[in-house]
Amino acid sequence: MRVILIIFLATFSLVAMAQESCKREYLINTPVKVKLMADYVSSSVRGNFFVNGKGVIKLIRFKDSDGNDNWSLSVMIDDSYKENLPTSYALFGIDVILVYDGEDHKAKANPFDAQKLKCLESVIQNRLYIRPPFQDKYMTYDGIEGRPLGKDSTGNFVKRIINREFSALGNTSNGLWVTFNKDMTEYKTGSYY
Amino acid sequence: MKKILIYQLISILILVFVLSCSEQVIQNEKPSGITVEIAKEWFLNKYEKPSRVQDNKEIFRQAFWDAAYEHKTMGTTVIVVPITHIYKNQQRGIKQLWVYNNSKGEMISRVIEYIFPEKSDRDFNYKKFSDRNLKNFSGVLLIRDWDNNFIGGYEIINNKKISFITEISNAKSEKKARPSATCYGENCRLYKNYTVGHPEADFSYMSCLSFSWQCPDLLSFEMDNGGGGFDPAANAYDPFATLQYRYERIVSDPCGALKRMWQVQRNAGKEITAWKTTTGDMIILPTDQNTQNASYSTGVFLGANGTPVAVITNINNQWVAELYNGNGVSNGTFQLTEMYHTHPWMPAGVSNAFPSGDDLNWYNSNSNGGTINAFIVHHDSIIKYNGSGTQSTVSNNCRDY
Numbered sequence: 001m002r003v004i005l006i007i008f009l010a011t012f013s014l015v016a017m018a019q020e021s022c023k024r025e026y027l028i029n030t031p032v033k034v035k036l037m038a039d040y041v042s043s044s045v046r047g048n049f050f051v052n053g054k055g056v057i058k059l060i061r062f063k064d065s066d067g068n069d070n071w072s073l074s075v076m077i078d079d080s081y082k083e084n085l086p087t088s089y090a091l092f093g094i095d096v097i098l099v100y101d102g103e104d105h106k107a108k109a110n111p112f113d114a115q116k117l118k119c120l121e122s123v124i125q126n127r128l129y130i131r132p133p134f135q136d137k138y139m140t141y142d143g144i145e146g147r148p149l150g151k152d153s154t155g156n157f158v159k160r161i162i163n164r165e166f167s168a169l170g171n172t173s174n175g176l177w178v179t180f181n182k183d184m185t186e187y188k189t190g191s192y193y
Numbered sequence: 194m195k196k197i198l199i200y201q202l203i204s205i206l207i208l209v210f211v212l213s214c215s216e217q218v219i220q221n222e223k224p225s226g227i228t229v230e231i232a233k234e235w236f237l238n239k240y241e242k243p244s245r246v247q248d249n250k251e252i253f254r255q256a257f258w259d260a261a262y263e264h265k266t267m268g269t270t271v272i273v274v275p276i277t278h279i280y281k282n283q284q285r286g287i288k289q290l291w292v293y294n295n296s297k298g299e300m301i302s303r304v305i306e307y308i309f310p311e312k313s314d315r316d317f318n319y320k321k322f323s324d325r326n327l328k329n330f331s332g333v334l335l336i337r338d339w340d341n342n343f344i345g346g347y348e349i350i351n352n353k354k355i356s357f358i359t360e361i362s363n364a365k366s367e368k369k370a371r372p373s374a375t376c377y378g379e380n381c382r383l384y385k386n387y388t389v390g391h392p393e394a395d396f397s398y399m400s401c402l403s404f405s406w407q408c409p410d411l412l413s414f415e416m417d418n419g420g421g422g423f424d425p426a427a428n429a430y431d432p433f434a435t436l437q438y439r440y441e442r443i444v445s446d447p448c449g450a451l452k453r454m455w456q457v458q459r460n461a462g463k464e465i466t467a468w469k470t471t472t473g474d475m476i477i478l479p480t481d482q483n484t485q486n487a488s489y490s491t492g493v494f495l496g497a498n499g500t501p502v503a504v505i506t507n508i509n510n511q512w513v514a515e516l517y518n519g520n521g522v523s524n525g526t527f528q529l530t531e532m533y534h535t536h537p538w539m540p541a542g543v544s545n546a547f548p549s550g551d552d553l554n555w556y557n558s559n560s561n562g563g564t565i566n567a568f569i570v571h572h573d574s575i576i577k578y579n580g581s582g583t584q585s586t587v588s589n590n591c592r593d594y
Binding site for chain 2: 072074104105106167168169170171172173175190191192193
């Protein structure tokens with residue numbers, strides 16, 4: 001019994017310590033925000049943005065020139081958040097929301113904090129893919145399995161470095177721009193391009 | 194012998210008569226005195242914002258003067274200008290702008306819409322349009338002024354005007370549009386529910402095979418030749434290009450290339466990416482992979498048969514485009530200095546003139562490494578941005594409206 005109690009206390013204290021390192025916000029706290037987030041999650045699921053069930057929601061909050069609160073929402077499926085840790089996190093159902101303070105649609109840079117990262121990892125669990133380190137990818141059109149791209153001056157088939165990392169411009173992560181009115185009772189949305 | 198002389202005399206008389214008739218026809222033709230340059234200058238001076246209807250921001254039009262040419266129809270030389278006509282973000286109809294001197298010698302303009310008989314042919318398939326033998330056009334012409342007011346129209350079978358269209362009504366609003374004047378008899382007027390055009394509309398027409406064309410021609414074209422003949426004008430340029438499986442290289446015309454990008458963006462309903470070469474050319478990439486709010490900028494772009502037509506790679510911090518004809522034959526390798534992509538035109542009050550998260554990710558990616566100048570082709574301006582999101586407006590986007 002004592003052993004169980006010790007294990008329980010130890011676990012509880014570890015969780016408490018971890019949670020202290022990364023701030024949780026009760027962000028989705030009004031019916032308007034609940035509706036917004038429910039719609040967003042629903043559209044992300046329908047659009048298969050949570051690939052194979054992986055993904056968290058990235059939320060950048062900023063004020064526009066009129067002083068209105070704005071949110072920039074997108075789905076993040078890899079652990080690239082480690083390159084710039086969020087200000088805080090929030091929960092919505094089973095989904096984790098990584099919250100960034102930002103400016104003009106962009107997240108501000110936060111200093112790296114190992115304790116904070118550890119805390120966030122315990123919150124995010126296995127919701128994200130591990131992002132592999134950057135590596136060039138080579139493509140060879142040898143005329144057998146691929147179609148001939150052509151030959152170089154020495155008569156060899158062309159070999160090219162192809163890297164499709166971030167080859168897409170625009171909106172491939174269900175980016176949504178939300179602008180609230182002054183008293184946060186209404187909002188309008190727009191896509192990113 | 195005497196009979197032969199008489200026959201010869203009759204033949205000479207007939208020949209003289211025929212030649213005199215031919216001479217008469219030639220004498221009736223008026224010198225047009227119009228060129229593409231004259232027409233363009235007149236048109237741009239007359240319309241402050243010639244590519245957009247002032248009171249309806251849902252309509253967006255663009256005239257491609259670089260593809261304008263002289264065309265002769267119904268005895269009159271007209272300057273034919275391909276135009277796009279976008280209504281609620283969709284290309285609507287195969288239309289041309291005609292500029293010419295009317296029967297009074299005054300320069301006027303008309304917007305001509307070609308409507309093919311089969312509904313399946315009305316889906317703005319330019320290839321069908323250009324492949325057709327337009328010398329035997331059958332279908333409907335609707336004629337409007339640049340302010341989109343309906344003026345008249347014709348039903349045409351094998352280049353013969355069969356009936357004159359007197360009014361159209363919008364299928365949804367039931368708002369009727371009529372010619373500005375009438376000069377035909379009511380007893381010669383028939384009504385028929387026949388849905389045509391984009392937006393779809395009903396039109397009524399009069400079908401009088403025996404009546405003079407003088408009146409309808411004067412009403413709609415302000416041409417006094419009449420006679421029933423009509424020569425459709427094929428476009429010299431593909432205003433409906435979507436570049437799904439092909440690229441375009443615009444040589445030494447950056448402004449024209451930007452306009453072309455915007456045009457393809459509107460036609461395809463997708464974002465468009467282009468690269469500028471070190472020699473100032475612009476390469477507009479195929480659009481097959483793109484969507485309405487995302488476009489691909491690098492990698493391999495395949496043609497319709499699955500063979501590469503463009504490869505965009507970064508070699509030692511230098512972006513390079515390799516172009517192919519789709520069958521493995523090189524069309525050249527080009528060093529690249531700037532990357533452009535479009536953001537779609539938005540209604541008033543909605544802004545998208547800033548880089549998205551993916552735009553910034555691309556800029557900051559290892560494959561780019563911040564080595565390229567990146568631009569957004571926005572409907573009002575060209576916006577330069579960098580990896581931190583800092584942006585600046587560098588110019589207008591060359592659109593002539």
